[in-house]
Amino acid sequence: MTLTIHPLTGIPEVGHGDDLAALLLEAIRGAGLALEVGDVLVVTHKVVSKAEGAVVPLEGPDEDAAYRKVVIGEAAEIVRRRGDLIIARTKHGFICANAGVDRSNAAPGTAILLPLDPDRSAHGLRMSLKAATGVDPVVVVSDTFGRPWRRGLVDVAIGISGMEAILDLRGTVDGVGRELHVTEIAVADEIAAAADLVMGKADRIPAALIRGLSVPAGEGRATDLVRPPEEELFR
Amino acid sequence: MTLTIHPLTGIPEVGHGDDLAALLLEAIRGAGLALEVGDVLVVTHKVVSKAEGAVVPLEGPDEDAAYRKVVIGEAAEIVRRRGDLIIARTKHGFICANAGVDRSNAAPGTAILLPLDPDRSAHGLRMSLKAATGVDPVVVVSDTFGRPWRRGLVDVAIGISGMEAILDLRGTVDGVGRELHVTEIAVADEIAAAADLVMGKADRIPAALIRGLSVPAGEGRATDLVRPPEEELFR
Numbered sequence: 001m002t003l004t005i006h007p008l009t010g011i012p013e014v015g016h017g018d019d020l021a022a023l024l025l026e027a028i029r030g031a032g033l034a035l036e037v038g039d040v041l042v043v044t045h046k047v048v049s050k051a052e053g054a055v056v057p058l059e060g061p062d063e064d065a066a067y068r069k070v071v072i073g074e075a076a077e078i079v080r081r082r083g084d085l086i087i088a089r090t091k092h093g094f095i096c097a098n099a100g101v102d103r104s105n106a107a108p109g110t111a112i113l114l115p116l117d118p119d120r121s122a123h124g125l126r127m128s129l130k131a132a133t134g135v136d137p138v139v140v141v142s143d144t145f146g147r148p149w150r151r152g153l154v155d156v157a158i159g160i161s162g163m164e165a166i167l168d169l170r171g172t173v174d175g176v177g178r179e180l181h182v183t184e185i186a187v188a189d190e191i192a193a194a195a196d197l198v199m200g201k202a203d204r205i206p207a208a209l210i211r212g213l214s215v216p217a218g219e220g221r222a223t224d225l226v227r228p229p230e231e232e233l234f235r
Numbered sequence: 236m237t238l239t240i241h242p243l244t245g246i247p248e249v250g251h252g253d254d255l256a257a258l259l260l261e262a263i264r265g266a267g268l269a270l271e272v273g274d275v276l277v278v279t280h281k282v283v284s285k286a287e288g289a290v291v292p293l294e295g296p297d298e299d300a301a302y303r304k305v306v307i308g309e310a311a312e313i314v315r316r317r318g319d320l321i322i323a324r325t326k327h328g329f330i331c332a333n334a335g336v337d338r339s340n341a342a343p344g345t346a347i348l349l350p351l352d353p354d355r356s357a358h359g360l361r362m363s364l365k366a367a368t369g370v371d372p373v374v375v376v377s378d379t380f381g382r383p384w385r386r387g388l389v390d391v392a393i394g395i396s397g398m399e400a401i402l403d404l405r406g407t408v409d410g411v412g413r414e415l416h417v418t419e420i421a422v423a424d425e426i427a428a429a430a431d432l433v434m435g436k437a438d439r440i441p442a443a444l445i446r447g448l449s450v451p452a453g454e455g456r457a458t459d460l461v462r463p464p465e466e467e468l469f470r
Contacts, residue, residue: 002433003240003432005237147383148382148462150424151462152420183379184388185387185431186382186386190429190432193429194240194428232384233315
């Protein structure tokens with residue numbers, strides 16, 4: 001089935017307490033669309049964090065030092081450190097640069113944290129969208145992560161609601177009848193990456209609507225994407 | 236701009252020497268489409284490898300042992316080994332499970348290697364498509380990779396032609412006027428991930444056409460996505 005990905009433009013600067021679901025629905029209407037059954041709404045965590053008030057001031061004369069202090073406060077564990085770069089495990093379990101604390105697209109003198117519980121944020125957003133429209137969408141909250149071994153950043157899912165994060169194909173057979181043994185597809189991450197193609201970092205497009213996608217049915221969590229430390233070969 | 240991703244179905248089993256460009260154009264016609272300027276064609280490496288004859292027999296009574304031998308032959312370096320799992324650096328520089336050697340969707344008693352030079356494969360496919368249609372598309376050859384820290388597999392780009400692999404936003408400013416310092420987006424990987432959403436591992440859909448995407452202009456290579464070992468924190 002053909003998939004379409006619509007950028008949701010025209011969303012104003014989001015502040016603490018704003019009704020993000022209402023802003024998203026306004027943007028969907030602005031794109032000439034209405035929410036439909038099966039739609040997947042991808043939202044960058046920055047607007048979720050801003051709406052939830054997960055923004056902190058960088059206090060003192062040295063803003064960089066204040067930023068590092070926030071990063072360390074958000075980290076459950078420092079995994080690597082080289083120069084200014086800190087790779088940390090967040091309290092959610094995600095391993096990423098600066099424990100997910102970000103200064104780009106933040107108001108001057110502030111930094112944006114990850115939402116306290118991005119799966120819960122996704123669920124709340126989904127419930128608000130459903131209450132407003134009667135349509136129950138899938139919601140994915142995304143962030144931009146680096147990866148070992150490969151240059152460049154990609155968007156990944158840090159919160160989901162209305163789907164399983166991973167499509168488990170183990171036990172199914174391939175096109176030549178061979179059992180697919182180790183094929184678990186991180187569909188939620190692929191959704192986040194796909195949405196980023198229309199969002200653009202500098203363009204302030206914080207959300208996208210994906211239509212025509214059949215997601216793995218279930219009520220999973222993005223933290224299902226976190227590999228348990230005992231299975232991890234690279235720490 | 237709205238992006239559409241069309242699965243290209245109906246492609247028959249590909250064999251050594253087959254004209255993959257012709258098969259893709261047939262599938263594009265079958266989807267009711269014609270190649271247009273700006274189109275991005277994503278092709279899983281398996282059909283590229285099969286067309287190029289990058290398939291080896293697994294000889295001897297113990298097929299698993301023969302497979303491991305092929306994997307080790309394809310590896311430039313074994314990065315980790317645990318039980319049957321081998322994480323290796325390929326001769327291209329990619330770090331992935333089993334040096335990219337795959338038995339799923341391979342004929343019984345055979346294994347599929349990565350193309351010798353996937354960027355060159357992408358370029359050849361692009362030139363054939365251009366010669367046949369007059370339209371110069373972007374071509375991405377994809378494979379399915381695991382990642383450290385995150386469960387599940389995602390598709391990434393292992394060969395490209397007609398674009399830069401990475402969108403370099405360093406020096407541009409964000410929505411609040413702050414310079415984006417470390418924002419290099421692995422667009423080619425996001426394209427591969429997006430295409431996988433319509434391909435499906437068990438469905439034998441080996442290609443997708445993406446329309447409406449503005450790719451980073453240039454003539455890059457997927458090997459640009461390989462992080463130089465001296466910059467790597469996780470080996």
